[in-house]
Amino acid sequence: MTLTPLVYWAQRHEEIYLRVELTDAQNIDVHVHEKVLQFRARGHGAKGLNEYEFNLEFISPVKPEVTHRSTQRQVNITVRKEQRGWWERLVVQERKPVFLAPDFDSWLDDLISCLNDFSFFLSNISGFVSLKTGFLFIYNLVQFLGFSWIFVNMTVRLFIFGQDSLYDTFHTISDVMFFCQILAAVEVLNAAFGVVRTGVIPTLIQVVGRNFILFIIFGSLEEMHNRPVVFFVFYLWSSIEIFRYPFYMLGCFNTEWKTLTWLRYTIWIPLYPLGVIAEAVAVIQSIPIFHETKLFSIPLPKAIGTSIGFSYFLHIYLVLMFLGLFINFRHLYKQRKRRFRTKKRKAN
């Protein structure tokens, strides 16, 4: 008849511990094949000095290497789980074998270690959520909410009112866009003071470029308010921001969602040129209006008798825009390469 020793078990996320109640155990043979652990040894158990053995078929796969250590009172066996995780029970069959019992001492150790882990996590978190992280997170959250509101509002209005919605974008959206774009000046400061790892020039080009269109071209000319170009400019701007800001928010906690990262570093490829083209259309449409109204024109001395129209500056600005497009396109291309190259290297 086969004699089985008493076996106590416990688990951690990566390991299984078995404590076999055999004193002075000798000729210990323990190995794992597939999910089954086989144990055989000679020692003093419940039925005196005898051969004892047992088999356990684990509920999940384990690594084939087993370590064991015998003391005068028991044999301790450690088996490594194939995949990290918490098992709902030890063995495949729902009714546990009679010789098997939970090892409460070890569970207690486990509980203590869990509490230690938790307090370590808490102490880390409190250090981690520094002032800078908190500030960046809130900033990105506010921008994300603002641009999401813009994007969703414009999309819903497009579905409900169709083409008509293109003509009143400025009236319905501009207040939130003003708010978000004024706030975006913070990004220039962040870059200038090294709060985030990015160049000042690309950020300045981005913020100044957009605010020029928003405040000077759209904001100061009522004639522009009902033009469909406002819709295209606002829609293109918000289309990138609803991905860029949540990407930064996750970054604040060293977390990433691969799809979001891919979107943040990819959809600018079509959006940026389209955005610049839409902005250029807005500038071109505003030129005759500035010309007629003489708004922002600089009067010259009476002797010369004329003024320098703002529309001249707009011609120069059109050239600057494409220069800006080139600089920022190159910058974003480099950022994309850096991001995906670093990721690939980390993966290797």
Ligand SMILES: CCCCCCCCCCCCC[C@@H](O)CC(=O)SCCNC(=O)CCNC(=O)[C@H](O)C(C)(C)COP(=O)(O)OP(=O)(O)OC[C@H]1O[C@@H](n2cnc3c(N)ncnc32)[C@H](O)[C@@H]1OP(=O)(O)O
């Ligand atoms: C100098 C005078 C100016 C004269 C202007 C005249 C010319 C004007 C031409 C203007 C053309 C503008 C056209 C434009 O308006 C059209 C459009 O926007 S269309 C829509 C598509 N647009 C886009 O896709 C651009 C979106 N914007 C951006 O991407 C940024 O503003 C830009 C500055 C262009 C690039 O961003 P950045 O350099 O910051 O790259 P990363 O996102 O890779 O960030 C680098 C690292 O910094 C961390 N970071 C950055 N910001 C934050 C933040 N707010 N919170 C937390 N962390 C942040 C980021 O995580 C990266 O860190 P790591 O590398 O460690 O991951």
